[in-house]
Amino acid sequence: MIYVIGIGPGKLDHMTKEAIDCLRNSQVIIGYKxxxxxxxxxxxDKEIIENGMRQEIDRCNMALEISSKGKSVALISGGDSGVYGMAGLIYELNSKRDKKERIKVVQGVTSCISAASSLGAPLMNDFCQISLSDLMTPWKQIEKRLELASQADFVICLYNPKSKGRPEHLSYAFKIMEKYKNSNTPVGIVKNAGRDNEEVYVMDFGRMNFDLCDMATMVIIGNKETYIDNGKIITPRGYKI
Incomplete structure (x- = not known):
């Protein structure tokens, strides 16, 4: 049996009871260190197997192999395992096996949800999630998604906004969005969402500070109705008040 567990931000308070129970019931824990x-x-008190970034396929294959020998395995993802996590890959690899392993996806709190709770209520109307990492998705496709999401006036949550290998992707994204987002559009930046070292910043689109962002940052850009009140970002749902 393989439990594909989203651990949320990583603090016990932000994990689901199911995630905690499945961790305790698993004999082997596999995950990014x-x-x-x-x-x-x-x-x-568990057997732990850990490795580094970009070794996701290895982790999933190890989980499948260990599970096939009769052990219960917890395959760990940050946030939610079904949102840029390990759930899809483990299902893909399992689908190619003659003898399938039992898999259960255990939900977790994904970064945009954790960040939104610190920012106020930015996701109260339609929103989308876009990763700026082009390791798996061609940059041209990411550009198109940014263009169309901005044109449709979605609140936009940006995952993986900036890294040493692609320091300009976030500024490129803002250049695409600025055709549809005015300079007063609220932007929320949350680093290390839901962790002890969390940092929260609220600013206007036109005053975006790209230097604050890294791979551990969630950036949320509002829609035309979004506003800032007392330091919190609010996107109206549409109630007549």
Missing amino acids: TYINLIKDLIK
């Missing part, structure tokens, strides 16, 4: 470190107090 950064996420393993976030839950080490919960799994100190």
Whole structure:
């Protein structure tokens, strides 16, 4: 049995009871070492297998192999395992096996939800999530998604906004969006959402500070109705008040 567990931001308070129970019921824990470190107090009596970034296929294959030998396995993702996490990959690999392993996806709190709670209520109307990482998706396709989402006036949540290998992607994204987002559109920046070292910033689109952002940052850009009140971002749902 493989439990594909989203651990949310990584703090016990922000994990679901189901996620905690499945971790405790698993014999082997497999995950990216950064996420393993976030839950080490919960799994100190378990067999732990950890590795680095871009080794997702290896982790999934190990989980399938260990599960096939009769052990219960927890495959760890940050946030929610079905949102840029391990759920899709483990299902894809399992679909190619002659003997399928049992898989259960255990939900977690994804970054945009955690960040939104710190910013106020920015996601009260239609929103979308776009990753600026072009490791898996061609940049031209990401540009098109940014263009159309902005034109449709979605609130936009940007995952993986900036890294050392692609320091300009976030500024490029803002250049695409500025055709449809005015300079007063609220922007929320949350670094390390839901963790002890969380940082929260609220500003206007026209005063965006790209230097604040890195791979551990969630950026949320409002729609035409979104506004800032007392330091919080609010996107109206449409109630007549």
